[in-house]
Amino acid sequence: MPRTDRFLDIRRDPHSDELLARGGDSEAHSILQRAGFLAVVRVHETYHRAPTGLAEDDETRLAADALARLRAIGYHVDCDKDFDTDARPASYLSLGSAVAHLAERIREATTAEEAADALTELTAAHDGILVALREVLTATAEFHEELGGAADQHVARRLRYLDEWRVRSLLNDLSATRNALADRRAPHPGRSTCTGEVPATERERSAVCACPPPPRSLPVPPPPVAAGLRR
Secondary structure, eight states: OOOGGGEEEEEEOTTTOOEEEEEOOHHHHHHHHHHTOEEEEOSSOEEEEOOTTOOHHHHHHHHHHHHHHHHHTTOEEEEOGGGOOOOOOOOOOOHHHHHHHHHHHHHHOOBHHHHHHHHHHHHOTTTOHHHHHHHHHHHHHHHHHHHOOHHHHHHHHHHHHIIIIIIHHHHHHHHHHHHHHHHHOOBOTTOOOOOOOOOTTOOOTTOOSOOOOOOOOOOOOOOOOOOOOOO
8 A cells, every 4th residue: 555644735725825734754844845835833733824915826837846856856745736847857866965965975974084084074073064054053143143133133042052062062062073083993893794715614614704602692581480479
């Protein structure tokens, strides 16, 4: 059976006339956000709406763009007739997906050095990911300061706080972790790379590699027996 999270609806609500998108998984939600929709998170549902103040023609273009992107990678989208399109834009690896690849590198690392190399992309002093994130926070704070409203100044101060105290602290901690791993230069005990070669000293004739046997796990002790009640 097809997965239900591969199905979405993009329609105008018959009661409020809002442009809404419902259904889909987290990947679909990211596509909707990149197309211009805003997420609305509720206890039992997450759906998406168009930004307020858009003209009807702009909403139609937004809906058609989202529909085309979703269908281009295999989502099934039902929609109002005005939003339907045969366009199928090319999809590219997102920046977030490229960063998430670092997690795969760490999961596959067989040495401390390999894990440190992956963390270097996060912690590099000039062009690391966290340094770039601090630049984004600073630029967004400056943008809000120039908007001039009282609430905008509050947002700007909050962003500068996140930059100075949260992200900088995260950068310092991860940098220390990366440096400690780089100094260890040791293989991961549970992720040794198998060469498939059997040494001449191997005792087991059936062995096909030189990997040591997995560690024996201790048997789980039986639960204690409850003492009988005294009469």
